[in-house]
Amino acid sequence: xxxxxxxxxxxxxxxxxxxxxxxxxxxxxxxxxxxxxxxxxxxxxxxxxxxxxxxxxxxxxxxxxxxxxxxxxxxxxxxxxxxxxxxxxxxxxxxxxxxxxxxxxxxxxxxxxxxxxxxxxxxxxxxxxxxxxxxxxxxxxxxxxxxxxxxxxxxxxxxxxxxxxxxxxxxxxxxxxxxxxxxxxxxxxxxxxxxxxxxxxxxxxxxxxxxxxxxxxxxxxxxxxxxxxxxx
Amino acid sequence: xxxxxxxxxxxxxxxxxxxxxxxxxxxxxxxxxxxxxxxxxxxxxxxxxxxxxxxxxxxxxxxxxxxxxxxxxxxxxxxxxxxxxxxxxxxxxxxxxxxxxxxxxxxxxxxxxxxxxxxxxxxxxxxxxxxxxxxxxxxxxxxxxxxxxxxxxxxxxxxxxxxxxxxxxxxxxxxxxxxxxxxxxxxxxxxxxxxxxxxxxxxxxxxxxxxxxxxxxxxxxxxxxxxxxxxxxxxx
Numbered sequence: 001x002x003x004x005x006x007x008x009x010x011x012x013x014x015x016x017x018x019x020x021x022x023x024x025x026x027x028x029x030x031x032x033x034x035x036x037x038x039x040x041x042x043x044x045x046x047x048x049x050x051x052x053x054x055x056x057x058x059x060x061x062x063x064x065x066x067x068x069x070x071x072x073x074x075x076x077x078x079x080x081x082x083x084x085x086x087x088x089x090x091x092x093x094x095x096x097x098x099x100x101x102x103x104x105x106x107x108x109x110x111x112x113x114x115x116x117x118x119x120x121x122x123x124x125x126x127x128x129x130x131x132x133x134x135x136x137x138x139x140x141x142x143x144x145x146x147x148x149x150x151x152x153x154x155x156x157x158x159x160x161x162x163x164x165x166x167x168x169x170x171x172x173x174x175x176x177x178x179x180x181x182x183x184x185x186x187x188x189x190x191x192x193x194x195x196x197x198x199x200x201x202x203x204x205x206x207x208x209x210x211x212x213x214x215x216x217x218x219x220x221x222x223x224x225x226x227x228x229x230x231x232x
Numbered sequence: 233x234x235x236x237x238x239x240x241x242x243x244x245x246x247x248x249x250x251x252x253x254x255x256x257x258x259x260x261x262x263x264x265x266x267x268x269x270x271x272x273x274x275x276x277x278x279x280x281x282x283x284x285x286x287x288x289x290x291x292x293x294x295x296x297x298x299x300x301x302x303x304x305x306x307x308x309x310x311x312x313x314x315x316x317x318x319x320x321x322x323x324x325x326x327x328x329x330x331x332x333x334x335x336x337x338x339x340x341x342x343x344x345x346x347x348x349x350x351x352x353x354x355x356x357x358x359x360x361x362x363x364x365x366x367x368x369x370x371x372x373x374x375x376x377x378x379x380x381x382x383x384x385x386x387x388x389x390x391x392x393x394x395x396x397x398x399x400x401x402x403x404x405x406x407x408x409x410x411x412x413x414x415x416x417x418x419x420x421x422x423x424x425x426x427x428x429x430x431x432x433x434x435x436x437x438x439x440x441x442x443x444x445x446x447x448x449x450x451x452x453x454x455x456x457x458x459x460x461x462x463x464x465x466x467x468x
Contacts, residue, residue: 129314132283136308137327137374147326151317 007205014206026210029187032100032174033167036107040163044112045156048119049149052127063120069113074106078176081106085177098179103187106173111163118162122155123148157226161219168215188214233294233305233381233414234259235280240289242275242438250275250438252289257431259295260412262404264419264429264446268467271435273418274386280416281308281384293382304331307380311387313371315359320351320370323359327378345373349403365396372400376407383407385417389424401428422462426450434458436467 014022051063083089085096085105096102130151134144149156171189178185180194188211195204235257242250250272257263265273278284280291282301290299293306307327316323321342328338346352349369354362362370368388375383385404389397405428407413419425425432425446432446434453442455453459461467 133314133316135283135303136281136306137330138304138307138378139327139330143330147316154317 003201004205006202008209010202010206011209015210022207022210024183025186025188025191025207026214028100028185029168029189029211030214032103032107032187033164035104036111036167037160037164039104039108040111040115041160043108044115044159044163045119045149047112048116048156048159049123049145051116051120052123053131053145053148063117066113066117066120070117072110072113074110074170074172074174075176077109078106078173081109081173082177097177098181098185100178100185102177103174103185106177107167107170110170110173111167114163114166115159118159119152119156122152122159125155126151154226157222161222161226164218164222165215168211168218233302235382235414235416236292236297237276237280238290238292240276240279240291241287242272242279242284243287244275248438250279250286252276252440255433255440255443257414257416260408260414261431262408262415262417262429264417264425264432265435266419266422266425266432266450266461267435267441268461270437272438273435275438276435277308277384277386277416277418280382281306283308302381304378305381306384307375307378307382308384308386309368309371309375309388311390313367315362315367315370318359319355320357320359320362320366321346321355323370324351324355324373324377327374331378341377342373345377349373350399365392368392369396369400372403376403379411380413382414382416385415387418387420390420397424404428422450434461436461 013019051059051066081102082097084091085094085102086092087097096105127148130148131144134147139147169189171193174185174187175190175193178187178190180186180190188207192204192207192211195201195207236254237252237256238254240250240252241248252272265276267273275284279286280301282303291301292299293302316326324342324345325338328341333341342355343352346355349372351366351369351373354366354370359367359370368391372388383404389400392400401424404415404417408415417425417429429446431444432449433443434441434449434455434457436457442449442453442458449458450462453462457467
């Protein structure tokens with residue numbers, strides 16, 4: 001319990017003293033997580049809508065794979081990405097190993113299935129009635145899709161909230177492909193793991209508290225958006 | 233808009249659920265369809281409205297008898313309407329928006345319909361907070377916003393209180409008489425069918441049993457099956 005109390009005090013000190021190391025780590029954590037959520041959204045929302053709206057051969061298999069990947073262990077995502085981008089891997093020529101870009105790619109692999117799966121669930125539930133309504137009001141195909149996205153907007157935002165939570169809190173994937181290099185690929189979660197190994201519990205707890213605060217703020221913003229959209 | 237139904241058949245789940253002879257619904261008619269559950273009323277309405285496809289036969293729309301449904305001129309209202317997750321005003325305005333009407337025209341038409349249907353004080357209210365009657369009136373206002381030529385109604389007053397039902401009936405009569413909108417109306421309420429519909433058809437187990445003037449058909453029907461239905465007998 002003493003460590004916990006000291007950790008809280010250390011967290012406050014780091015934040016109020018504008019500790020450059022911690023701000024750099026927080027900055028990179030946000031850059032990596034928000035970039036991966038952005039790319040996953042651009043990829044995942046259209047895919048979720050496509051799955052929810054259309055019937056095509058192999059759809060059931062794809063959905064089962066998506067659901068399985070929603071709980072993909074981060075270390076597996078990290079390992080697969082690492083095997084592709086390592087020097088001898090098929091994408092080794094891109095020299096992405098131990099870079100923030102590699103960390104973003106690994107997180108995209110983790111977050112995209114979550115956004116696809118949750119968007120698909122939201123669309124599947126509403127699509128029949130929205131399509132029917134669109135048809136009875138004379139809406140064309142494009143208008144019907146726009147209307148459907150409007151109607152499932154709270155579900156899509158819920159997918160973003162979940163995806164952001166996954167991205168900001170995972171450690172396995174970014175550790176494997178990023179390597180936790182000081183000033184280059186060190187993010188909050190990998191830093192906590194390292195501090196724990198070094199026995200620096202106070203600082204580990206402090207960084208953990210900062211991570212929780214950031215996760216809380218990100219979720220609060222997205223939740224507020226979701227609430228506003230729900231009421232709109 | 234005149235509707236010609238030509239030898240329409242519909243199969244589902246390995247059995248025939250609708251088999252109709254050729255008949256037509258005249259332009260400007262207020263036409264009722266009555267019958268027990270499973271009679272094929274909604275199936276016919278869905279086929280006419282383009283939500284379902286016939287297995288055999290065809291439907292012709294309008295005086296020029298086109299097979300393609302003129303989507304911009306036909307609309308439907310269901311027993312349980314789906315309202316968009318937004319305000320009453322935006323629900324009513326939606327069909328006009330997608331038809332590219334100017335904002336000023338949209339506001340004018342929405343105001344006009346809201347006044348007509350007693351929705352003026354509810355325009356800024358969220359659709360999901362409306363009562364069942366208000367929801368149905370909003371769905372009707374939305375359907376009427378773009379001046380359809382054919383209105384397909386599937387038991388629109390089934391869950392509505394008598395006062396709101398009377399209000400909806402008044403509007404339907406008005407648009408039928410004054411604007412010449414053809415209305416195809418499914419109901420289980422025979423008194424309502426008598427009040428509203430010039431002509432009526434009685435369906436049973438996917439077949440058209442009898443068709444004629446509502447006053448006669450629903451009072452002194454000629455077919456035995458219709459007589460039993462009108463008398464309130466449970467037809468199996």
